[in-house]
Amino acid sequence: MTRPLLLLLLLIAGLAPVSSAEAVWEKSVVTVEVTFKDYDFFQPWNTPTRSVRKHGLYIGGQEIVTTAQYLPTETLVRLQKGGRGKWYPAKVVWFDPHADLAVITSEDPEFWVGLRPARLAKAIPQAQDFNLIRWKDGNLESRRVEFSKFTVKDGSLSFAPRLTLELNTDLGGLGWAEPVMLNGTVAGLTTSKGGNTCNVVPAPFIRQILEARAKGRYPGMGYFDFVWEPGENPTTLEHLGLKGPSRGAIVIRVPNRPGVDPVLKPRDLLLEVDGFPIDVAGDYLDPQYGHLLLENLSSRGHLAGDMVRMKVLRDGMETNISYVLPKAEYHDDLVPRELFDHPPEYVVAGGLVFQALDQPFLRGWGEDWRRRAPFRLQHYQNGSPTAERPSLVLLSNVLPDPVNVGYQEARFLVVDRINGRRISTLADVVEALKDPKDGVHRVEFMKGDTLQSLLLDAASMDQATQRVIRRYGLPAAQRITEPAAKTKTQGTMG
Numbered sequence: 001m002t003r004p005l006l007l008l009l010l011l012i013a014g015l016a017p018v019s020s021a022e023a024v025w026e027k028s029v030v031t032v033e034v035t036f037k038d039y040d041f042f043q044p045w046n047t048p049t050r051s052v053r054k055h056g057l058y059i060g061g062q063e064i065v066t067t068a069q070y071l072p073t074e075t076l077v078r079l080q081k082g083g084r085g086k087w088y089p090a091k092v093v094w095f096d097p098h099a100d101l102a103v104i105t106s107e108d109p110e111f112w113v114g115l116r117p118a119r120l121a122k123a124i125p126q127a128q129d130f131n132l133i134r135w136k137d138g139n140l141e142s143r144r145v146e147f148s149k150f151t152v153k154d155g156s157l158s159f160a161p162r163l164t165l166e167l168n169t170d171l172g173g174l175g176w177a178e179p180v181m182l183n184g185t186v187a188g189l190t191t192s193k194g195g196n197t198c199n200v201v202p203a204p205f206i207r208q209i210l211e212a213r214a215k216g217r218y219p220g221m222g223y224f225d226f227v228w229e230p231g232e233n234p235t236t237l238e239h240l241g242l243k244g245p246s247r248g249a250i251v252i253r254v255p256n257r258p259g260v261d262p263v264l265k266p267r268d269l270l271l272e273v274d275g276f277p278i279d280v281a282g283d284y285l286d287p288q289y290g291h292l293l294l295e296n297l298s299s300r301g302h303l304a305g306d307m308v309r310m311k312v313l314r315d316g317m318e319t320n321i322s323y324v325l326p327k328a329e330y331h332d333d334l335v336p337r338e339l340f341d342h343p344p345e346y347v348v349a350g351g352l353v354f355q356a357l358d359q360p361f362l363r364g365w366g367e368d369w370r371r372r373a374p375f376r377l378q379h380y381q382n383g384s385p386t387a388e389r390p391s392l393v394l395l396s397n398v399l400p401d402p403v404n405v406g407y408q409e410a411r412f413l414v415v416d417r418i419n420g421r422r423i424s425t426l427a428d429v430v431e432a433l434k435d436p437k438d439g440v441h442r443v444e445f446m447k448g449d450t451l452q453s454l455l456l457d458a459a460s461m462d463q464a465t466q467r468v469i470r471r472y473g474l475p476a477a478q479r480i481t482e483p484a485a486k487t488k489t490q491g492t493m494g
Helices: 003-012 023-027 203-214 234-239 294-298 359-365 375-382 426-432 461-472
Strands: 029-037 049-060 063-066 074-081 088-096 101-105 129-136 139-154 161-168 179-182 185-194 197-202 227-230 249-253 269-273 283-286 290-293 307-314 317-324 346-349 352-356 393-398 413-418 440-445 453-457
Touching (some): 049 185, 139 290, 161 294, 185 203, 197 203, 346 426, 346 461, 352 426, 413 426
Antiparallel strands (some): 029 049, 029 074, 049 063, 063 101, 074 088, 129 139, 161 197, 179 185, 185 197, 249 269, 269 307, 283 290, 346 352, 352 393, 393 413, 413 440, 440 453
16 A cells, blocks of 8 residues: 555544654653542442543653542552553652642553653744644554633632643543643643643643652642632723723632731732733733733742732722732632542431532532532532631432431532531531430521421431431441541642
8 A cells, every 4th residue: 555545544534643753752651540439429428439541741750740630539550651561550659639730650660661751841832733642542643733722721620720721623532631742842731621622731831830849849839819800890990099091900809818917908909910910801911822811820930828929009009019829729619629638528317418518519410510500509619618617518318217207308408507506517517416406406508498497306316327327228327537627638749
């Protein structure tokens, strides 16, 4: 078969042959197999496992970098080179879900033989086409993908915004840390794909995180914890005392952090952040990537604990302030986006199933969970934790039993109080159930729910709980990792 005919057949099949220049990536791109706990948040006592395969990049020093997805709850990690053949045992030496990056190694010296370190790009130009490399059916496949834009998005596992490279492609099955190449260097790793848009964590961001880690100076991702809105209304800007052309973003909410005096105030008008002027859309002009949301300035050369200079208009006067970037941690949210430091917790009492309200529970409604999950539960994602109520507990289900007859259909209700005690954690539930009033347990729910309260006989509660455990095959009446107030960590190792 002649080479032109072979090329034509490959193009008809939708495949691009790997050129000799691209073939060197066979020695840099490896396959990562992850077996992890895929928790069932609707039945939190179940702990199924699942396996996925993704890609990793050899970066030298017996280290493979990949995205952090699926690694925080891993039970087994293996590596394969060359797209086929022997699997090598591996271990995760570091990961940060907020950066969506992880480093893996293998103690088998044979694995490292023949590998070649990949080079991460220091900068990425705009309006370029890229090549996406992936192992498929034991062969290295190279596909052309189109540049779309640079934008600022939350990470795949985090609420902390960062720079994202968007590519346009009709390729399916992406988002498994496939390397994106440009001019012999790695431009980034894919993180997800929706429609024809593929999201990529850019190589300059990866370099920033890995270099800080290598120096032992990685404190975690920082972010702007205040809420702002675009200053697009000229009348509002005039009311705030702005003179001259319209510009700036308006601070509308500042969190109250224990032991921290906020330097920003509601109604402050952000004029400059880190030396960059802010326009009425809340954007700044990045010298490398064009117009981007000001949120990107929290990670543009910065990490948690760094000081960011800001110029604000306050009470009609320009003021310079120094803002210290807080560390992105999941307990910063009233409804945490992720919980990696323990399996799903629960308390079963008389058939009532109590769980923490978090986003993993909401994602139990599937990929379209933002439309399918109960609106009243999603609404709490807009709230902020307080000292009085740092987190939320819900009645997720009722396992039918004679003690709870009449309440079998009650579910997805956020708990306000039990026996008069305010409920914020599952530990609160356990303590409140020790103190029934007048022989009954009274569970009260947040206002707005259809069922406002329920009553259960306290004398028969313990017997009913044991009966439910036997009938439904539960391993225990409760699982609470930390009996006191929760401390939710980001799950960083290193």
